[in-house]
Amino acid sequence: MLELKVNVDKEISLRMFEIHDANELFELVKSSKDYLCQWLPWAQNFNSVEEAVKFINFTLEEFKKIMNISWR
Template sequence: MFTHRIDSATYMKLLEQQDSEKLFQLIDSSREHLRQWLPWVDQNTTVEHSRQFIQRTLEQFAANNGFTAGIWYQGALAGVIGFHKIDWENRSTSLGYWLGEDYTGLGLMQKAVSKSLDYAFLELRLNRVEIRSAIGNVRSRRIPEKLGFTHEGTIRQAEKLVYGFVNHNVYGMLLEEWEEKENSKTEDDEAQG
């Protein structure tokens, strides 16, 4: 089973059917917060919808087409992160994520994205990971910017949200860039140790 420890209070693990109610409760308690940036929120109105979503993500993982994991913080489901799908021919994927409103501002997502990049580059040996974020979604944009992704451009009217179409910023990270960043971090740690 896919489980990755992030820190002493936080880990990622595949969502399982037994998590359906917790997932639905997290979505429902953060509905207004999430609706602003996630077009699927209004279609998830029952525990059964969450159960169906989890089933699709388990099938995705079984097909070796990426993962969707819950982010668990202090024993509670705080959010979701995962690869949309993996293009094995080009060794690339895109990453999506969200947190329940009560879990924002704790640094959880930056750590979860970093751990997901380790998995993508070091375990799966992918060459490229992309993150797209609505231009107005400042918190989401900060994640790839802080992790050293390259802003590669803007896609106009890329997604229809409840209030209309929004432009997306596209951020990319390459395997060689992640390895260079990780090597630099290791050298800094050794110099301080």
């Protein structure tokens, strides 16, 4: 699996979503959905944990595509 993690400082790091994050991601989006939908069109499709799983799978597949680009 491709992995990307950036340490911002000693307490904060950024990483890609993983499937086990789906439930927490769904709950976080649901709790701020009205605000998020103003800026992030994908948030309006978060109506279930299954939608979060689809979103995570999509982002992982897109990342894999980007990482496989051959620069000539």
